[in-house]
Amino acid sequence: MINSAQIRLLAFVRAIFLTFIMALSGVLLAPSGVAHADESQPTQVTVRSWLGSNSLGSKPTDELQVFAPTQQIILNIEVSTNTWYTAGTKISALEIPDVLVKRRNPFAVNSTVREKGQTWSRQLWEVVLYPQKSGDFTVPAVSLDVQVSGSNGEKQQVKLATPPQKFRVEIPSAELGGTQSWFAASDVTVKQEWQASSENPKVGDAITRVIEIQAQDSLSVLLPTMMTNSVNDAWQGYLNPPELVDTQSRDGYISKRKDSLTYVFQQGGDIHWPSIEIWWWNTKAQSLEKITIEGYSVHVKHTIASWLKDYRYVLISSLISALVLVFIVFATRRYYRTHPSPQWVSYYLAVLKGRWPVARTLLYKKVRSTTGNIVMNETLQSKKLQDKALLMQKQEPNRRLMTQLWRNIKRKAKRENFISKALPELDSINK
Known part of the structure; x- marks a missing residue:
């Protein structure tokens, strides 16, 4: 049987246990009371909304902001509530003439802040604008549908x-006015890569030029086209569709x-x-900056077919000339078989x-x-040539001397013929 002392001890322990449970319940229930007080508000x-040029880095301002054409402008839309959101926020479409409008980030940046107890x-939404020309622009009102929890839940x-x-929007530099x-x-x-099908290219081989531009705070459709498929006899170009990628980091x-x-390659040689x-x-x-993408040179070897194709007109002309020359030679030889050869x-x-x-x-x-002369020295006016003519008669001549004498006589004959034609009266006077 339990005596009175044991009963009193059990009652004391029970009282201490109940006191501890009540104290613990008070600590756990205290935040619930605070939340209930907030919900009662x-x-x-x-x-609120404002314009800026940096993502998550701009602050509202009352001054008129000036940007450059194609510069990225961020329309920041901040929605705040003292409760919590029960559904996604819907933002109406935005259209501005001569401005590209993009929702590049489909999600909002969520945060919480404590003000006045x-x-x-908060939800921060971004709508990105890219003006295409200079001028004054107005961003119209943007409507939002927001669903939150009411005070009654x-x-x-x-x-x-x-x-x-x-x-x-203004042109930022006078150098860009052209x-x-x-x-x-x-x-x-900018990155450039040349992909050749062969280390020693020849006609019929191919080479691919790849240029990649990466720009921060821009749009892929605004980046310039680097290459066009122009006409060239040395090669045939095949332009591949551009790869456009827009991401967020x-x-x-x-x-x-x-x-x-x-x-x-269609022709051989240096390209x-x-x-x-x-x-x-x-x-x-x-500031205005320039990037230069270096050119490239390659030597293309000929194949037999390409060499014949490139030099076909030269070959045809040479063949025709050779045939004409052969015909002239044969005709000349045939003629002089029955006729005396020219004196020279x-x-x-x-x-x-x-x-x-x-x-x-x-x-x-x-x-x-x-000349009509019989004596050669009377024809040759130069004393040096006259001495050489005497030497020819006494000794064995040489080819150089004989050629020089023949040309001198021929030159004198041409000079006399020219004088007689220019002054025909001299012939009648001499006669």
């Missing part, structure tokens, strides 16, 4: 609208454009592709073969037929 939903839930539908906002193509970005990198929005053009220049406006440094041909053949008596005879005939 009326439901509030607010919206209340906890506010029921879902509450709220319609909001952002105020209209204005901004200006017709050159350019775009705006905060950072640009921790640093912001990144766009890529990859162009590739395959060249099939050169010129360099390409890219102009872009650095929105971070507020007989003379030079005699000199060439060393038949000096025949050469002397033909040389005297030339003197007589051209």
Whole structure:
């Protein structure tokens, strides 16, 4: 049996246990009371919007902001409530003339902040704008459908609208006033790659040029086209569709454009592709910058078919000339079989073969037929040539001497014929 002392001990332990349970229940139930006090407040939903050039880095301002054409402009829309969201926020479509509008990030950036004893839930949405020309622009009001929890715990539908906002777009530099193509970005990198089908290319082989542009805070459709399929006799180009990629990273929005053009060699020889220049406006440094993509040279070897194709006109002309020459030679030989050879041909053949008596005879005939003189020294006016003519008669001549005498006599004959034609009266006077 339990005595009175044991009963009193059990009662004491029970009292201590109940006191501990009540204290613990008070600690656990205290936050629930605070939350209940917040829920007792009326439901509030607010919206504000502002323009900026950086993702998650701009702050509202009342000043009129100025941007460059094609520069990225971010319309920030911030929705806040002192309760919590029970459904997704719907944002109406936005259209602005001469401005590209993109929702590049389909999700909002969620955060909480405590103000005046209340906890506010916030959603930050971004709509990206890319103006295409200079001028003044107005961003119209954007409507939002927001669903939050009411003070009584029921879902509450709220319609909001952002105020209209204005901004200006101007050409940032006088150097960009011409017709050159350019775009705006905060950072640009360019990569080039040549992919050849053979280390020693020949006609019929191919080479592919790949150029990739990566720009931060821009749009892929705004990046310039690097290559066009121009007409060239040295190669046949095949332009591949461009690869356009727009992504988002921790640093912001990144766009890529990859162009590739395959060249099939049609002719042999040296082929050169010129360099390409890219102009872009650095929105971070507020400066105009240029990127040069280096050109490329390659030597293409001929195949038999390509060599014949490239030089076909030269070959045809040479063949025709050779046939005409052969015909002339055969016709000449056939003619002189029945006719005497020209005097100069007989003379030079005699000199060439060393038949000096025949050469002397033909040389005297030339003197007589051209000048009418019998003595050669009377025809030659130069004392030096007269001495050489005497030497020819006494000693064995040489080819150089005989050729020089023949040309001198021939030159004198031409001079006398020219004088007689220019002054025909001299012939009648001499007679």
